[in-house]
Amino acid sequence: MxxxxxxxxxxxxxxxxxxxxxxxxxxxxxxxxxxxxxxxTEAIALExxxxxxxxxxxxxxxxxxxxxxxxxxxxxxxxxxxEELDATLIASIRRVKQGPAADGYTMHRLTxxxxxxxxxxxxxxxxxxxxxxxxxxxxxxxxxxxxxxxxAGARIAxxxxxxxxxxxxxxxxxVKQVDYFTTIAxxxxxxxxxxxxxxxxxxxxxxxxLGGYLLRGGFRDGFHGFVIARISxxxxxxxxxxxxxxxxxxx
Numbered sequence: 367m368x369x370x371x372x373x374x375x376x377x378x379x380x381x382x383x384x385x386x387x388x389x390x391x392x393x394x395x396x397x398x399x400x401x402x403x404x405x406x407t408e409a410i411a412l413e414x415x416x417x418x419x420x421x422x423x424x425x426x427x428x429x430x431x432x433x434x435x436x437x438x439x440x441x442x443x444x445x446x447x448x449e450e451l452d453a454t455l456i457a458s459i460r461r462v463k464q465g466p467a468a469d470g471y472t473m474h475r476l477t478x479x480x481x482x483x484x485x486x487x488x489x490x491x492x493x494x495x496x497x498x499x500x501x502x503x504x505x506x507x508x509x510x511x512x513x514x515x516x517x518a519g520a521r522i523a524x525x526x527x528x529x530x531x532x533x534x535x536x537x538x539x540x541v542k543q544v545d546y547f548t549t550i551a552x553x554x555x556x557x558x559x560x561x562x563x564x565x566x567x568x569x570x571x572x573x574x575x576l577g578g579y580l581l582r583g584g585f586r587d588g589f590h591g592f593v594i595a596r597i598s599x600x601x602x603x604x605x606x607x608x609x610x611x612x613x614x615x616x617x
Contacts, residue, residue, distance in 0.1 A: 367463045370395040370437035371445065373416075374429050378447035379406040381532060386414035388450035389443065392459045399433035425550075427512045430505045441466070442500045444514070448532045449475070455527025459497065468523035470498035470516050477531040479540075479590050487584025487591055488577070494529060495522065508558075510550045537593060544601045552608035561613060562606035570606060575599035 371393040375382060386396065398411040401423035411418045419436055423429050434442055443459065451459070455473055462471060474491035477484050484490060495514045503516040516522060534540040555562075578584045579595035587594070 367441055367466055368394040368439045369441050369443055369459075369463060370397060370439040371443045372430075372433045372437055373398050373445050373447055374433050375400045375403060375407050375411070375447045376423065377403045377405045377407060379403075379410060381448040382407055382410045383414065384450050384532070385445055385447050386411070386416060388456070389445070390414070391456060392443070392451070392463065395438040397433070397436050397438075399429065399436060401429065425509045427505045427507060427509055430512060434500050434505070437500065440499055440501050441497070443497045445496065445529075446531075450530045450532075452528045452530055455525060455529060458525040458527050462497065462525070466499070467521075469502045469520040470495055470514070470522045471525050472522060473497070473525045473527065473529050475529040475531050477533050479533050479594060480536060482587065482590045484587050484590065484594065486582060486586045487579065487594055488582040489584075489594065492531075493524075496529065497525070508551070509554045510547050537597075540593075540597055544597060544604065548601055548604040548608055551605045552612055555605075555609050556612040556616070560609065562609045566606050567603060567610070571599040571603040574602040 369392060371389045373382070373385060375398055382398070389396065396414070396416040397419065398407075398416045399419050399421050400407055400411070402420055408418050417436075421429065421432055430444065434444070458473075472493050472495045475494050477489050477492065479489075495516070498514060498516065502520045503514055505512050506515040507513040534543070575595050575598070578598055579592065584591040584595045
């Protein structure tokens with residue numbers, strides 16, 4: 367089985383080389399779909415033998431579905447630029463290439479947050495479906511939270527190893543991303559006709575914090591576990607507050 371590795375990018379010069387190095391031993395085709403970066407993303411992609419294709423960004427789901435159409439092979443491994451394969455996962459993918467026993471494969475994702483590997487609070491194992499026969503599924507979900515959806519009857523198996531996710535280098539980066547993502551999420555919910563009342567604004571953030579920090583053991587990750595739970599609760603509040611504001615602006 368031949369494998370295409372597909373990565374979407376925008377100004378990822380700080381992450382891309384690490385990602386592409388990790389797939390060098392499994393990729394038969396390497397394609398980077400970029401939404402007009404202004405840094406060294408293109409140069410780094412070309413240095414690592416990738417095909418570099420520019421395409422205007424219309425949304426995470428839309429961009430990833432379009433990127434899959436650029437793959438040379440039907441079997442695709444989809445990664446974000448801030449992700450890399452660990453050694454165990456590389457070995458697992460090599461075994462799949464010898465003859466797939468399923469139509470899609472999930473893998474655990476382990477996230478590094480401000481220098482700390484986060485193993486609790488709902489952040490691990492954070493199972494993702496990232497390796498699949500593209501003829502049997504497509505990207506779906508609600509922007510910016512995309513997920514790959516296999517066709518009914520497709521067989522899904524799990525791979526050993528971790529997808530290493532290098533997320534935020536600083537708390538400030540996390541806060542900035544929350545503002546960006548909650549705007550996208552609020553717009554998507556508004557387009558679906560969803561609403562948020564006062565009770566939602568009050569209860570959902572509290573439930574988010576308690577669920578992540580206490581029920582899912584975020585406290586076991588120390589200071590950063592608390593920070594993640596607190597910012598996640600704030601993100602929930604912002605999402606619904608922005609949704610409420612959208613209805614005031616465009617009823």
